[in-house]
Amino acid sequence: MKSLAKEISKGRVFVSDGAWGTFLQQKGLKPGECPEEWNCSHPESVFEIAKSYIDAGADMILTNSFGGNEFKLLPYGLHNKVVELNRAAAEISRRAAGSENYVLGSIGPTGKMILLGDVTYEELYEAFKKQALALEQGGVDALLVETMSDLEEAKAAVTACRDNTKCEVICTMTFEKSGENEFNSMMGVTPTDMVNTMITAGADIIGANCGNGMENMIGITREMRKANANIPILIHANAGAPVYRDGETVFLETPDVTASFIKPLIEAGANIIGGCCGTTPEHIARIVKVVNELK
Amino acid sequence: MNSEELLAKLSECVEFGKVNKNAPFPPAMKGMDGADELTAQALEMGVDPVDILNNALIGAMDKVGEKFSQKKIFVPQMLISAKAMNAAMEHLKPYFQSGQVKRKGKFIIGTVAGDLHDIGKNLVAMIVEGAGWEVIDLGVDVNAAKFMQAIDTNPEAVVGLSALLTTTMASMKNIVAEIKGKYPEVKLIVGGAPVTEAFKTEIGADGYSDDPQGAVSYLNALVA
């Protein structure tokens, strides 16, 4: 079986994919429509997105399943379609990736807070377990628990993936800058807290995603590397912070700017680098170029 | 304890999130009376509910908000403070609702469609209610149809919309346009972290505030 962690231990730097949501909108996804439903209703459009990142030179692609847990699907009346939608997501990305490239099954937060009594840890665990199993069945190589802000929810997801599947497990959280060289998630979790907790919960790879652009990721990566010298680190950065302009959310970090931070990011300790909201195949192609030049 | 000391203590409970005597949080205040007990005591002592709100609760939430924006505290602490404020408001509500404090008008509030953030919206609702308005809270993810339905039954109400995401600012714009299309005379006030005065003007809303106090001033000015 392929193993990202094993390749990384041999010194390889991987490039991952870019944004999906904004891309789906360009292909006609309307506000209020469920992105995951497109895996069954518009599989070719989803395939084209996946394929565009492989064509840009990415070594791996995600799946269109970020909101594919039963809590997020409930308002669309699709909570009984968790298995179907996630399996389809995995199959589409697998088809685009071929057998050499990797497919990471995306698992995002539920939007419910344990702290407020919205849900229990056990309910979260069961929901993530169902999603993880469907993604594994659909053929993903690894599961990517991403964009987490609450440590308990992240732990429920990582543990559910670890206990119930044979996939490599990756976990990223979203951090904001809270001071000079200080970063915190919305819930106040630091990169250091996160690294230690997620390794204990069984993550093979940890990291950060979303946020306010590639530059902040350098500081976050440094802190994570300091907390653990060996754990592989994955970084998926937004193309800058979201900005509202003429009725749309736009991201203004250009591929040139993103590319300029890749060398210091690798020096800080990142092993897998890709994009998040607002990044395009062009951003990914530029990252690929820098990574190849550094080889 | 005199009433001043009592209100100072109550303020501290809200600032640090001490909900009631049994609440384990914060550890440093273990076993002490919380917002729940102290508000009851203040009322028993005869302190005016409006003074409790203005002199203890709102000041405390202002401090919490400030620490939150400076990233000295995070969402969990913010939520626990809001919970303590809520516990105090439960005691005050009967006074505001019974007419002992005169109602100034009706205020419909909701977080716009696609947006699930409600911490700020709830604070605005609580403080506006405390300022003497009857509040009709439509919750989160509220679309134009739901706002219009509430306006149909309460045509004299002022309507507040909250949005926390750049993506749902677009939704706010559409909802404002729909409401104004059907009810041009209804006053609309908008708010939420990414919303600005310029955005308010762009989308044709009537009022904007970056905090609950500003929303109260706007509303009060309408009935003054």
Ligand code: B1M
């Ligand atoms: C009518 O008149 C008025 C007048 C004044 C009004 C008003 C109306 N409404 C508000 N005000 C004003 O008065 C209030 C009191 O002073 C103020 O209200 P605020 O709401 O501004 O302030 C509150 C008192 C405290 N602030 C808050 O409560 C928001 C705090 C942060 C941390 C936040 C939280 C808590 C949450 N979140 Co969200 N969240 C963030 C926020 C980041 C941050 N550090 O601020 C923000 C807003 N979130 C963000 C994101 C991206 C998201 N969130 C999401 C989810 C969540 C949680 C569920 C985890 C949770 C919400 C829980 C809840 N029940 O509300 C997701 C979206 C879900 C959805 N569809 O809505 C998700 C998309 C994350 C994801 N990928 O899943 C970002 C928005 C980026 C952008 N500009 O678009 C964000 C800035 C974090 C970040 N830096 O990335 C004023 O604005």
